[in-house]
Amino acid sequence: MFTRAGCDVGAFSLNGLAIENKTDITNIFGSTVASTAATQDYEGVAIHCAKGSALCNNSFAKPDLLSDEPGGYTGFSALYGNINVQPVISPGALPGAYVKDLDGQVITDPNSNKPGFPTNFDPSATASLGYAAKMLEAGVQVVYTYVAEAHDPQRLDIPNAPPTPNSAHAYGPGEAGYVAALKTYDQAFGKFFARLKADGIDETNTLFVVVPDENDHFVGGPPSPANCDGVTTPCTYKNVGEIDLSIDKVLLTQRMNSTPFSVHSDDAPTMYINTNPGPTGSLTRTMEHDVDALTATNPITGNTDKLSKLLADRAEMKLLHMVTFSPQRTPTFTIFGNDNYFFETGNNSGCATPTDVVCEGPGFAWNHGDFQQQITHTWVAMVGPGVKQLGRDDAVFTDHTDVRPTLMALLGLTDDYVHEGRVVAEFMQQSALPPGIRNARENFIELAQVFKQLNAPKGELGRASLVWSDRSVTSNDKVYSRYLARIAGITEDRDELAGQIKTVLTAAAFHNKPVDEGTEDSLGRRARQMIDQVKDLADDDRDRD
Numbered sequence: 001m002f003t004r005a006g007c008d009v010g011a012f013s014l015n016g017l018a019i020e021n022k023t024d025i026t027n028i029f030g031s032t033v034a035s036t037a038a039t040q041d042y043e044g045v046a047i048h049c050a051k052g053s054a055l056c057n058n059s060f061a062k063p064d065l066l067s068d069e070p071g072g073y074t075g076f077s078a079l080y081g082n083i084n085v086q087p088v089i090s091p092g093a094l095p096g097a098y099v100k101d102l103d104g105q106v107i108t109d110p111n112s113n114k115p116g117f118p119t120n121f122d123p124s125a126t127a128s129l130g131y132a133a134k135m136l137e138a139g140v141q142v143v144y145t146y147v148a149e150a151h152d153p154q155r156l157d158i159p160n161a162p163p164t165p166n167s168a169h170a171y172g173p174g175e176a177g178y179v180a181a182l183k184t185y186d187q188a189f190g191k192f193f194a195r196l197k198a199d200g201i202d203e204t205n206t207l208f209v210v211v212p213d214e215n216d217h218f219v220g221g222p223p224s225p226a227n228c229d230g231v232t233t234p235c236t237y238k239n240v241g242e243i244d245l246s247i248d249k250v251l252l253t254q255r256m257n258s259t260p261f262s263v264h265s266d267d268a269p270t271m272y273i274n275t276n277p278g279p280t281g282s283l284t285r286t287m288e289h290d291v292d293a294l295t296a297t298n299p300i301t302g303n304t305d306k307l308s309k310l311l312a313d314r315a316e317m318k319l320l321h322m323v324t325f326s327p328q329r330t331p332t333f334t335i336f337g338n339d340n341y342f343f344e345t346g347n348n349s350g351c352a353t354p355t356d357v358v359c360e361g362p363g364f365a366w367n368h369g370d371f372q373q374q375i376t377h378t379w380v381a382m383v384g385p386g387v388k389q390l391g392r393d394d395a396v397f398t399d400h401t402d403v404r405p406t407l408m409a410l411l412g413l414t415d416d417y418v419h420e421g422r423v424v425a426e427f428m429q430q431s432a433l434p435p436g437i438r439n440a441r442e443n444f445i446e447l448a449q450v451f452k453q454l455n456a457p458k459g460e461l462g463r464a465s466l467v468w469s470d471r472s473v474t475s476n477d478k479v480y481s482r483y484l485a486r487i488a489g490i491t492e493d494r495d496e497l498a499g500q501i502k503t504v505l506t507a508a509a510f511h512n513k514p515v516d517e518g519t520e521d522s523l524g525r526r527a528r529q530m531i532d533q534v535k536d537l538a539d540d541d542r543d544r545d
Helices: 022-029 031-036 082-089 125-137 174-197 247-255 282-293 315-318 400-411 441-455 460-473 475-510 515-540
Strands: 009-012 045-048 075-080 142-145 208-210 243-247 262-266 270-272 294-297 304-308 308-313 333-337 341-344 358-361 381-383
Touching: 009 125, 009 341, 022 031, 075 082, 075 247, 125 174, 243 294, 247 282, 270 282, 282 308, 282 315, 282 333, 308 315, 308 460, 315 333, 315 460, 315 475, 333 341, 400 475, 441 460, 441 475, 441 515, 460 475, 460 515, 475 515
Parallel strands: 009 142, 243 341
Antiparallel strands: 009 045, 045 075, 208 381, 243 358, 262 270, 270 333, 294 304, 308 333
16 A cells, blocks of 8 residues: 555565565576575565655666555566665665664674675664664655564674673573663664654654564563662573473373374464364364373472463364464464473473473573463554554553554555454544544444454453363363354354454445444444353353363
């Protein structure tokens, strides 16, 4: 929508918007270039141009091909890689023309050999924001950029960072190295906004959006001293690191289960049994019960931990929007596990002795992708024209899917597709609301809020269904059969109702059709009834036989 509206779109370290590997280089530039190209010249940086943009009216541009875009996408061009972007946004062949970070250093490849993309999609704040600033100053109206997490010293280059007791371990909260890393991020953002303000780019005329891709849970022992805060008193840790566990070995030793399988390693791993049995097959049912029974001795606390917290079978994953169009990508089931553990198969690469079944691996200490509140209670920050000054506001339930439609509403643009999220009108000034929302704001908000509880994976219905799934999956086959007989219908009914509500919300936000009171009352009442139905099923103790 941005390029069609006449805007150029820049990207720095954004998967999907920039070249990521040699295959991408081949697809765009051909095999001859790919065979000799340095990846840091081509990956990680791109500008997608509007039609007729001066930025792409040169020999550095290549066709911007989006073969599956609704309505087609022809006549557009793009600049791919620093080797093609830098000469356009910062012309010149001498070192003085190279794009610099916010500290005035040339942004170079990982080995500092030549100008180029600096790292494997984990840039420092000064590099990422420095490149973004240069794009904006060159007239690129929309820029996406990514900054690496601050708690991993292996991915950061922090000047003058205090040493840690073990330089190989991830930082814990309040640790000196972590605080130093965060300080460099604060400084980088300060320089970024000050530089843009001097260019006439600020919150009065520009929309800024900052969002993390996920929250992380710290795995480690208590800090020392107990009253440390990281600001006046640095924290140190005796134990830092996720608990690495070879789940195939634990299954073999505790349950004598040697069924071949693979996992997407994490603290909430998806499990794929090799022969791809169905949900009621004996291999699946045995594996689910065996996984539910697994325990481990926690190397940090010495306690015996139950490893699986909640299990989701394929039926539940479908309800939670975890099943894609490709059957080959659908797991046998998902283990929402103890968030201190990192589940993998084979040897534990993070252990001092890789053959250990369980150990504390100091290389990583921040787990994510699970269901726990600390991981899923994340945030978004917006400032700019049309955005209310609310400070922190935890009263409105929203998630990542709502960012795009809210962005589109603030900018007065419309996408080619119906969003899975909704416009967060509660965060927008009355004058900035699309007419279809402004003319019936309360009806829109009431329907939008119950829609999130109905359709979002972490909404009320999703949370209740996960409890219902776990109890049914881990019970006997009779209980599980009753569950399967009901959840498919509930999912179908939920999807149909959610689709109806999405259509109404989209019409209000982007097609000037306000939500009338009768529609809000009817659809909202049906949504609440469905949510209550699933919550009752989650609380029904009769399914424990």
